[in-house]
Amino acid sequence: MIYLNGEYMPIEEARIPVLDRGFIFGDGVYEVIPVYSRKPFRIEEHLSRLEHSLNGIRLENPHSGEEWKSIIHRLIALNEPEDQSLYLHITRGVAKRDHAFPKGVKPTIFMMSNPLVTPSPQTLESGVSAITAEDNRWLRCDIKAISLLPNVLLRQLAIDAGAAETLLFRENLLTEGAASNIFVVSGNTLLAPPKDNLMLPGITYDVVLELAQGQGMPFEVRRISKEEVCSASELLLTSSTREVTPITLLDGKAVGSGKPGPFFARLHDAYQAFKHAVMRRA
Ligand code: PMP
Numbered sequence: 150m151i152y153l154n155g156e157y158m159p160i161e162e163a164r165i166p167v168l169d170r171g172f173i174f175g176d177g178v179y180e181v182i183p184v185y186s187r188k189p190f191r192i193e194e195h196l197s198r199l200e201h202s203l204n205g206i207r208l209e210n211p212h213s214g215e216e217w218k219s220i221i222h223r224l225i226a227l228n229e230p231e232d233q234s235l236y237l238h239i240t241r242g243v244a245k246r247d248h249a250f251p252k253g254v255k256p257t258i259f260m261m262s263n264p265l266v267t268p269s270p271q272t273l274e275s276g277v278s279a280i281t282a283e284d285n286r287w288l289r290c291d292i293k294a295i296s297l298l299p300n301v302l303l304r305q306l307a308i309d310a311g312a313a314e315t316l317l318f319r320e321n322l323l324t325e326g327a328a329s330n331i332f333v334v335s336g337n338t339l340l341a342p343p344k345d346n347l348m349l350p351g352i353t354y355d356v357v358l359e360l361a362q363g364q365g366m367p368f369e370v371r372r373i374s375k376e377e378v379c380s381a382s383e384l385l386l387t388s389s390t391r392e393v394t395p396i397t398l399l400d401g402k403a404v405g406s407g408k409p410g411p412f413f414a415r416l417h418d419a420y421q422a423f424k425h426a427v428m429r430r431a
Contacts (some may be wrong), residue, residue: 175296276397
């Protein structure tokens with residue numbers, strides 16, 4: 150079951166006019182919210198990032214936080230899996246094709262639920278491979294825009310190379326992955342690139358830094374050079390659905406020992422423990 154403009158229906162029944170600005174211009178924003186045991190994880194943080202994205206494209210938030218939460222809870226209840234991945238999508242609505250913002254048009258609001266698929270034990274045991282590429286996206290990567298063509302092309306480079314993710318660099322500095330944030334272990338320190346306009350402020354990224362701090366793990370948030378990434382002892386990718394996943398092969402070369410390392414093990418365990426504790430309290 151999906152949600153579309155105030156109604157709940159089977160996805161096969163959902164229809165969008167071809168003049169929707171999401172279809173014509175990619176003019177919209179989205180969120181992906183993981184749901185564990187029917188409880189949305191970090192819902193307040195997802196809703197505030199949504200607000201940030203809407204502000205970034207100058208589209209008024211069509212709902213209050215309470216309204217969003219009631220739609221989200223209803224959609225979770227209407228779908229079977231205990232663990233779900235909610236996709237929330239807002240476009241500037243349906244109007245005659247013209248770049249200028251249309252006046253008096255209601256946004257299109259769409260939400261769907263898919264079963265949440267987190268990394269398998271085998272993936273966590275062996276890690277995944279990644280490649281590197283120049284980050285050729287726009288300069289507002291902090292907006293979770295539905296126009297994802299550059300990310301699609303960059304991610305496909307990884308798929309074509311038999312890898313799981315593409316690590317992106319601007320002028321030799323790490324930004325993020327094509328669909329994830331990246332952490333680097335250098336020496337005995339966890340490094341993370343700063344949240345700025347060049348990367349999406351990941352909800353999982355924040356959780357990982359909070360956990361590192363809580364564990365007394367040495368960490369630094371700063372610019373990270375490609376050389377540091379290529380000589381890292383560990384690389385981690387994070388996202389709401391991939392949680393904390395180790396990268397063990399980069400551009401065909403082993404990362405550190407070529408096996409998931411101690412930073413991964415600690416952060417992965419801490420993430421799972423945190424998730425379960427939050428879900429129990431929710
Ligand atoms: N960066 C990009 C480009 C992404 O698409 C995503 C999410 N898929 C992330 C980072 C991770 O964000 P989050 O932890 O909120 O899922």
